[in-house]
Amino acid sequence: xxxxxxxxxxxxxxxxxxxxxxxxxxxxxxxxxxxxxxxxxxxxxxxxxxxxxxxxxxxxxxxxxxxxxxxxxxxxxxxxxxxxxxxxxxxxxxxxxxxxxxxxxxxxxxxxxxxxxxxxxxxxxxxxxxxxxxxxxxxxxxxxxxxxxxxxxxxxxxxxxxxxxxxxxxxxxxxxxxxxxxxxxxxxxxxxxxxxxxxxxxxxxxxxxxxxxxxxxxxxxxxxxxxxxxxxxxxxxxxxxxxxxxxxxxxxxxxxxxxxxxxxxxxxxxxxxxxxxxxxxxxxxxxxxxxxxxxxxxxxx
Amino acid sequence: xxxxxxxxxxxxxxxxxxxxxxxxxxxxxxxxxxxxxxxxxxxxxxxxxxxxxxxxxxxxxxxxxxxxxxxxxxxxxxxxxxxxxxxxxxxxxxxxxxxxxxxxxxxxxxxxxxxxxxxxxxxxxxxxxxxxxxxxxxxxxxxxxxxxxxxxxxxxxxxxxxxxxxxxxxxxxxxxxxxxxxxxxxxxxxxxxxxxxxxxxxxxxxxxxxxxxxxxxxxxxxxxxxxxxxxxxxxxxxxxxxxxxxxxxxxxxxxxxxxxxxxxxxxxxxxxxxxxxxxxxxxxxxxxxxxxxxxxxxxxxxxxxxxxxxxxxxxxxxxxxxxxxxxxxxxxxxxxxxxxxxxxxxxxxxxxxxxxxxxxxxxxxxxxxxxxxxxxxxxxxxxxxxxxxxxxxxxxxxxxxxxxxxxxxxxxxxxxxxxxxxxxxxxxxxxxxxxxxxxxxxxxxxxxxxxxxxxxxxxxxxxxxxxxxxxxxxxxxxxxxxxxxxxxxxxxxxxxxxxxxxxxxxxxxxxxxxxxxxxxxxxxxxxxxxxxxxxxxxxxxxxxxxxxxxxxxxxxxxxxxxxxxxxxxxxxxxxxxxxxxxxxxxxxxxxxxxxxxxxxxxxxxxxxxxxxxxxxxxxxxxxxxxxxxxx
Numbered sequence: 006x007x008x009x010x011x012x013x014x015x016x017x018x019x020x021x022x023x024x025x026x027x028x029x030x031x032x033x034x035x036x037x038x039x040x041x042x043x044x045x046x047x048x049x050x051x052x053x054x055x056x057x058x059x060x061x062x063x064x065x066x067x068x069x070x071x072x073x074x075x076x077x078x079x080x081x082x083x084x085x086x087x088x089x090x091x092x093x094x095x096x097x098x099x100x101x102x103x104x105x106x107x108x109x110x111x112x113x114x115x116x117x118x119x120x121x122x123x124x125x126x127x128x129x130x131x132x133x134x135x136x137x138x139x140x141x142x143x144x145x146x147x148x149x150x151x152x153x154x155x156x157x158x159x160x161x162x163x164x165x166x167x168x169x170x171x172x173x174x175x176x177x178x179x180x181x182x183x184x185x186x187x188x189x190x191x192x193x194x195x196x197x198x199x200x201x202x203x204x205x206x207x208x209x210x211x212x213x214x215x216x217x218x219x220x221x222x223x224x225x226x227x228x229x230x231x232x233x234x235x236x237x238x239x240x241x242x243x244x245x246x247x248x249x250x251x252x253x254x255x256x257x258x259x260x261x262x263x264x265x266x267x268x269x270x271x272x273x274x275x276x277x278x279x280x281x282x283x284x285x286x287x288x289x290x291x292x293x294x295x296x297x298x299x300x301x302x303x304x305x306x
Numbered sequence: 307x308x309x310x311x312x313x314x315x316x317x318x319x320x321x322x323x324x325x326x327x328x329x330x331x332x333x334x335x336x337x338x339x340x341x342x343x344x345x346x347x348x349x350x351x352x353x354x355x356x357x358x359x360x361x362x363x364x365x366x367x368x369x370x371x372x373x374x375x376x377x378x379x380x381x382x383x384x385x386x387x388x389x390x391x392x393x394x395x396x397x398x399x400x401x402x403x404x405x406x407x408x409x410x411x412x413x414x415x416x417x418x419x420x421x422x423x424x425x426x427x428x429x430x431x432x433x434x435x436x437x438x439x440x441x442x443x444x445x446x447x448x449x450x451x452x453x454x455x456x457x458x459x460x461x462x463x464x465x466x467x468x469x470x471x472x473x474x475x476x477x478x479x480x481x482x483x484x485x486x487x488x489x490x491x492x493x494x495x496x497x498x499x500x501x502x503x504x505x506x507x508x509x510x511x512x513x514x515x516x517x518x519x520x521x522x523x524x525x526x527x528x529x530x531x532x533x534x535x536x537x538x539x540x541x542x543x544x545x546x547x548x549x550x551x552x553x554x555x556x557x558x559x560x561x562x563x564x565x566x567x568x569x570x571x572x573x574x575x576x577x578x579x580x581x582x583x584x585x586x587x588x589x590x591x592x593x594x595x596x597x598x599x600x601x602x603x604x605x606x607x608x609x610x611x612x613x614x615x616x617x618x619x620x621x622x623x624x625x626x627x628x629x630x631x632x633x634x635x636x637x638x639x640x641x642x643x644x645x646x647x648x649x650x651x652x653x654x655x656x657x658x659x660x661x662x663x664x665x666x667x668x669x670x671x672x673x674x675x676x677x678x679x680x681x682x683x684x685x686x687x688x689x690x691x692x693x694x695x696x697x698x699x700x701x702x703x704x705x706x707x708x709x710x711x712x713x714x715x716x717x718x719x720x721x722x723x724x725x726x727x728x729x730x731x732x733x734x735x736x737x738x739x740x741x742x743x744x745x746x747x748x749x750x751x752x753x754x755x756x757x758x759x760x761x762x763x764x765x766x767x768x769x770x771x772x773x774x775x776x777x778x779x780x781x782x783x784x785x786x787x788x789x790x791x792x793x794x795x796x797x798x799x800x801x802x803x804x805x806x807x808x809x810x811x812x813x814x815x816x817x818x819x820x821x822x823x824x825x826x827x828x829x830x831x832x833x834x835x836x837x838x839x840x841x842x843x844x845x846x847x848x849x850x851x852x853x854x855x856x857x858x859x860x861x862x863x864x865x866x867x868x869x870x871x872x873x874x875x876x877x878x879x880x881x882x883x884x885x886x887x888x889x890x891x892x893x894x895x896x897x898x899x900x901x902x903x904x905x906x907x908x909x910x911x912x913x914x915x916x917x918x919x920x921x922x923x924x925x926x927x928x929x930x931x932x933x934x935x936x937x
């Protein structure tokens with residue numbers, strides 16, 4: 006199982022030099038698409054402003070008053086940890102084809118990003134979502150901040166099983182209901198869902214001022230359509246719908262075209278909402294994805 | 307092949323199992339995919355339903371199992387027989403009277419012999435021949451051999467018999483010839499096509515029809531009449547399709563009683579009256595005109611003596627005594643019959659018999675009087691006597707009880723035809739000694755082995771037994787004619803001359819003898835026969851004419867008559883027509899037997915191995931392309 010790879014020391018050593026590419030803003034401004042900073046207690050001076058009645062007199066800059074005879078107030082930047090959530094799609098489609106181990110790849114990427122996030126002592130958690138018996142089930146770990154506690158993710162990561170339908174919108178709804186501060190949300194899925202549902206879910210995450218990253222996971226056999234030729238019945242793993250089809254070169258080409266079409270559409274949606282979109286096709290490409298593809302896109306640095 | 311063999315049928319079930327698996331898999335394999343979104347543009351299957359999927363692996367497995375099943379079941383093909391040396395021939399000869407018919411310089415059998423010799427001479431070296439003959443029975447005259455000298459001798463020893471050739475004997479002969487690869491059948495008339503077809507199942511049959519003439523005269527019957535009383539009759543038949551003259555002579559001893567030349571119309575049968583003859587004795591009728599078959603040109607008959615003979619009839623029932631006396635008188639009008647109640651006869655025996663003439667026959671109904679001292683005895687409905695009485699000790703007949711009734715279904719007296727079933731009255735359960743011959747037995751599930759009529763020769767003379775009761779005028783009742791016929795036949799046999807027997811050729815003849823007997827046959831050849839433990843020699847005359855049996859100073863003459871309407875009729879069917887179906891049957895049989903069985907076991911196993919190899923290669927290719935999981 007590929008998710009175990011995310012806990013191997015050799016692999017983690019390669020991630021030690023990486024940090025999350027989070028956009029950090031100094032102030033919170035309306036309409037600004039960045040993580041806000043709150044003025045407050047801190048050690049790093051940020052700015053000066055004219056005194057106004059009610060301000061905290063402890064921050065009056067008496068030297069400036071002596072020189073300019075004006076009451077000036079010194080402001081400091083109070084650093085705030087960012088909450089990073091790796092949201093992994095655990096629906097049934099992630100479990101197929103079994104040979105591709107898509108779910109393992111998604112969990113490994115999510116865990117790796119969590120490990121990278123811990124480099125800045127950011128609060129990191131991993132969540133998995135899927136529909137079970139008609140209700141959204143969003144399981145997530147507690148936030149962990151220090152790398153010493155990274156190993157606490159292992160039981161959760163290893164216990165996630167594929168099953169149920171993909172409802173990205175419902176998962177986002179449940180996430181937003183937790184009313185956590187805006188942070189970074191990395192959505193890892195195969196996005197074999199209704200296109201409007203995915204677009205709507207991502208839009209709402211952005212609206213909640215989260216820094217959203219999308220990692221599109223696909224299997225190698227799935228994306229290259231390497232099926233035995235012949236007359237077969239194909240059953241949708243989530244809906245159970247059955248369709249008869251003739252597998253062969255023509256079908257393989259059609260499937261590859263469909264994969265490209267879905268990827269292109271997701272890229273368009275992400276571009277529209279200023280979301281970083283990354284492709285992770287093929288479980289064998291985990292290391293290249295983490296070391297080259299994600300840094301190239303700025304998801305990690 | 308043996309697919310109907312239950313064991314082979316089980317092998318065949320493997321095919322059915324494979325087809326079931328195929329039908330099960332015809333529901334098409336299902337692949338679970340992450341989402342059908344990926345298959346939106348995949349082409350749909352062909353609309354037409356294909357009932358038989360093109361699945362090379364399935365068809366290869368089917369071919370393998372089919373080949374193995376057929377190999378086990380024993381599939382074979384018929385292929386032309388490969389010529390070669392060392393083949394086995396069977397020469398089958400008809401030795402019926404028809405084969406003795408003269409044609410040209412020789413008899414039909416001579417012609418058959420010549421044809422057989424040609425076959426033997428033309429056969430390649432190493433071929434072996436056997437000689438089989440048939441008439442009344444089939445007989446292997448010479449076992450299979452390649453020694454030509456022995457074969458020529460065996461063929462030379464063949465002699466036609468004065469008996470008809472039976473179909474059953476022909477079948478038996480062909481069965482004996484089954485080990486041969488080629489059967490040559492020599493006969494003067496074509497056999498049934500079915501018989502040839504049966505024989506052709508294992509061998510090639512060549513039918514050789516010998517003879518074509520149809521000129522034959524025969525004496526059908528000879529009735530001597532009653533000496534000095536009634537005229538005798540001879541029946542002559544012309545089997546030819548053209549008029550034929552017939553010089554007929556009838557002799558009685560050394561004197562000629564009748565001599566006349568007749569002209570018979572085509573296929574005419576005439577009755578020639580003669581006599582009455584002057585005295586009793588052996589009457590000999592002869593056709594002096596040369597014709598095809600000699601055996602049916604002579605016929606013997608015995609005319610009983612006209613001298614008075616004494617017959618004693620004993621019965622406790624007066625009506626029975628009267629009926630039996632009438633029957634005995636009808637058999638021979640010269641008999642002087644004395645009837646008596648056995649109880650009163652015993653009281654008067656010593657007083658009345660000393661001066662009386664010896665009895666020719668004593669008929670005893672429901673009684674036994676040992677003091678009668680007759681030359682022959684007929685026991686009708688014998689009484690139940692203790693075993694220690696002289697009667698039982700001397701004769702060996704014992705009576706164990708009585709049945710309410712018994713049935714005669716049929717009986718045969720010489721060439722007499724069988725009669726219909728007849729229900730008799732009360733019948734004794736009689737145990738007869740081994741030296742007695744059964745003439746009629748009771749039939750039916752309850753008493754199938756009880757003798758109704760039997761005859762034998764004891765030390766005191768011939769003894770006959772009728773086990774059924776004749777009271778209430780049973781003998782003269784029109785509804786019980788069979789019982790009357792049986793009684794008359796038995797009386798005739800009991801009163802016949804002791805040293806003269808008139809029989810039909812082929813019949814078994816039993817002659818009293820002591821030690822060994824010297825038998826002189828019609829062709830003057832002599833052979834010695836040993837008597838059995840009952841003091842009898844048994845001979846079977848196969849030639850027409852006189853046999854002389856000499857033993858212990860006693861001489862018995864056996865006259866054998868031959869006549870068979872079918873065998874003597876040489877022109878029963880036009881030869882061309884008759885030969886056609888036989889040749890057709892022979893050709894059909896040859897078409898069958900010219901081919902031989904070629905088992906296909908090795909070919910089928912080779913096919914199965916080839917199919918398995920191809921399947922293995924396909925599976926290896928499949929595994930290399932898709933991985934073991936998809937194999």
